[in-house]
Amino acid sequence: MISGGAIVVSAAVLGAGTFAYRAAGPLLNARFTMKPRTVELMSTAAIVLLVALMVTSTFADGKDLADPARPLGVLVGGVLAWRRAPFVVVVVSAAVTAALVRLVL
Amino acid sequence: MRSRWRSLEQRLGAALLRDIALVCLAVGVVGASYGAITVSEGFPVWAPSLMSLFVFAGASQFLFTGVVAAGGSAVAAVLAGLLVNARHLPFGFALADTVREHRLLGSYLMVDEAVAFGLAQKEPERRRLAFFTCAICLYLCWHIGCVLGALAGTAITDTEAWGLDAAFPAVLLALLLPSLRAATNRLPALLGAAVALALTPVLPPGLPVLFALVGLVVLVRRPRRPEPT
Numbered sequence: 001m002i003s004g005g006a007i008v009v010s011a012a013v014l015g016a017g018t019f020a021y022r023a024a025g026p027l028l029n030a031r032f033t034m035k036p037r038t039v040e041l042m043s044t045a046a047i048v049l050l051v052a053l054m055v056t057s058t059f060a061d062g063k064d065l066a067d068p069a070r071p072l073g074v075l076v077g078g079v080l081a082w083r084r085a086p087f088v089v090v091v092v093s094a095a096v097t098a099a100l101v102r103l104v105l
Numbered sequence: 106m107r108s109r110w111r112s113l114e115q116r117l118g119a120a121l122l123r124d125i126a127l128v129c130l131a132v133g134v135v136g137a138s139y140g141a142i143t144v145s146e147g148f149p150v151w152a153p154s155l156m157s158l159f160v161f162a163g164a165s166q167f168l169f170t171g172v173v174a175a176g177g178s179a180v181a182a183v184l185a186g187l188l189v190n191a192r193h194l195p196f197g198f199a200l201a202d203t204v205r206e207h208r209l210l211g212s213y214l215m216v217d218e219a220v221a222f223g224l225a226q227k228e229p230e231r232r233r234l235a236f237f238t239c240a241i242c243l244y245l246c247w248h249i250g251c252v253l254g255a256l257a258g259t260a261i262t263d264t265e266a267w268g269l270d271a272a273f274p275a276v277l278l279a280l281l282l283p284s285l286r287a288a289t290n291r292l293p294a295l296l297g298a299a300v301a302l303a304l305t306p307v308l309p310p311g312l313p314v315l316f317a318l319v320g321l322v323v324l325v326r327r328p329r330r331p332e333p334t
Binding site for chain 1: 135148155156160169171172173178183185187188189190191193194195196197200205209212215265267269270271273276277279281282284285293295297300301305306313314315320321
């Protein structure tokens with residue numbers, strides 16, 4: 001785990017960068033629009049990164065394979081999400097499934 | 106206060122206000138899971154609130170927690186967060202007129218859901234009102250959720266026994282599913298995830314997620330529309 005100081009510096013850098021993205025349009029007061037292609041690529045890139053984080057945090061524990069309880073929990077949550085269950089139900093079911101599998105195994 | 110609320114209701118309409126309230130409630134719940142998961146991964150109890158104060162962009166905050174929890178460095182986690190937040194650049198251009206009177210505040214509060222509600226309104230004054238109403242309510246709900254979640258997270262000492270390690274990917278999955286119903290997102294995302302997973306045993310923690318961006322080649326290699334001659 002990183003130190004408290006590193007968390008503060010990271011938050012400041014990430015915050016400054018994010019603010020710069022958001023404020024560029026309003027502050028430059030530019031009337032030009034970005035190409036739809038660029039916009040699409042940026043939003044897809046964000047989804048790609050988040051899906052990769054989702055998948056690796058499902059199956060990997062550091063450099064090793066996670067125990068089966070975790071992917072099973074995520075699977076149950078995923079099926080519920082696919083069937084448009086409420087967010088809270090999805091998250092709690094995933095956690096409860098993983099916890100129960102660990103109790104049994 | 107009461108009359109202000111009534112005039113807001115008159116100008117935006119009860120249906121839109123109800124939609125905004127529902128989204129805010131949902132975001133509060135996501136904020137609570139963010140706080141609880143981040144603290145149970147070993148972050149100090151103030152970390153989720155500090156992150157939210159400085160960054161206020163949920164996806165990148167989750168990403169930061171995930172990369173660090175997997176053993177990645179702060180640099181890799183910040184880099185991943187900055188890549189995910191690049192999508193805010195076009196938001197700013199789309200809303201430049203809308204936030205003209207409060208540029209700094211409008212930029213600070215520019216989160217996905219508020220942008221969506223704002224851009225859905227055609228008339229400029231209504232757009233401005235919808236954007237700021239949604240953004241301010243989201244800000245409050247997200248922060249309250251963060252604090253409550255973080256406090257709950259301190260009560261959980263054994264993350265795995267409670268299955269909280271499965272809650273984290275499930276939160277992401279639930280949030281990402283609507284975007285994954287579109288084929289243009291699904292293909293690059295699946296390829297990227299496969300690459301990241303394959304590289305996980307080999308690369309230092311934090312880096313495999315960044316390598317997922319190679320999944321975007323699927324889009325580049327799509328055949329171009331023939332030029333009109």
